[in-house]
Amino acid sequence: xxxxxxxxxxxxxxMGNDKSIKCxxxxxxxTMYWYKQDSKKFLKIMFSYNNKExxxxxxxxNRFSPKSPDKAHLNLxxxxxxxxxxxxxxxxxSHIPGQSFSGANVLTFGAGSRLTxx
Amino acid sequence: xxxxxxxxxxxxxxxxxxxxxxxxxxxxxxxxLFWYVQYPGEGLQLLLKATKADDKGSNKxxxxxxxxxxxxxHLEKxxxxxxxxxxxxxxxTRKAAGNKLTFGGGTRVLxxx
Numbered sequence: 001x002x003x004x005x006x007x008x009x010x011x012x013x014x015m016g017n018d019k020s021i022k023c024x025x026x027x028x029x030x031t032m033y034w035y036k037q038d039s040k041k042f043l044k045i046m047f048s049y050n051n052k053e054x055x056x057x058x059x060x061x062n063r064f065s066p067k068s069p070d071k072a073h074l075n076l077x078x079x080x081x082x083x084x085x086x087x088x089x090x091x092x093x094s095h096i097p098g099q100s101f102s103g104a105n106v107l108t109f110g111a112g113s114r115l116t117x118x
Numbered sequence: 119x120x121x122x123x124x125x126x127x128x129x130x131x132x133x134x135x136x137x138x139x140x141x142x143x144x145x146x147x148x149x150x151l152f153w154y155v156q157y158p159g160e161g162l163q164l165l166l167k168a169t170k171a172d173d174k175g176s177n178k179x180x181x182x183x184x185x186x187x188x189x190x191x192h193l194e195k196x197x198x199x200x201x202x203x204x205x206x207x208x209x210x211t212r213k214a215a216g217n218k219l220t221f222g223g224g225t226r227v228l229x230x231x
Binding site for chain 2: 004031033040041042043044045048055056090092094096104105106107108109110111112
């Protein structure tokens with residue numbers, strides 16, 4: 001039933017470890033995103049994929065590597081975790097409006113994955 | 119680049135009080151504007167949107183009007199409830215910017231009974 005689901009919901013790990021967060025959407029959307037929310041609730045886009053192709057790659061350390069095996073999935077792998085990576089990571093999806101359509105790009109968000117690096 | 123500025127919180131209100139959260143934006147062209155809400159422990163949900171100047175978005179008693187002349191999209195609700203306690207995010211997208219959703223810093227609202 002869940003439109004955008006992320007796993008795990010909570011992740012506690014040691015510095016230096018490698019971890020992955022998975023995201024799946026069943027809305028038939030063509031675009032998926034990863035956002036990072038810091039402790040002050042500030043949200044910043046990290047990546048966006050459209051039809052499995054990377055279209056947005058903000059200034060993110062290359063320890064973060066997104067992978068989109070198909071349109072419905074966008075996973076986030078993080079190598080050599082650092083204390084500053086502790087945050088809530090949100091996956092989202094949308095259907096990008098066509099160029100001739102004046103509608104807005106509305107994102108549907110998952111519930112978030114809280115990563116704590118010790 | 120695009121940016122969104124909204125008032126810092128927390129905003130603390132009593133039930134049935136009037137709520138206003140200010141939001142202004144900087145963007146070229148004609149962005150679409152949104153308010154998203156994040157309830158405690160949950161992801162973000164779209165609250166309302168407006169896609170062109172003078173449009174009014176409304177939902178669950180909340181309203182916001184797209185004002186191009188003042189580059190603003192202030193959120194209002196006439197009578198808040200305890201269940202409105204959440205963090206509210208103003209945001210924009212532009213097709214020319216790859217439809218990236220740019221958020222403001224969020225405003226925490228706490229409604230007390």
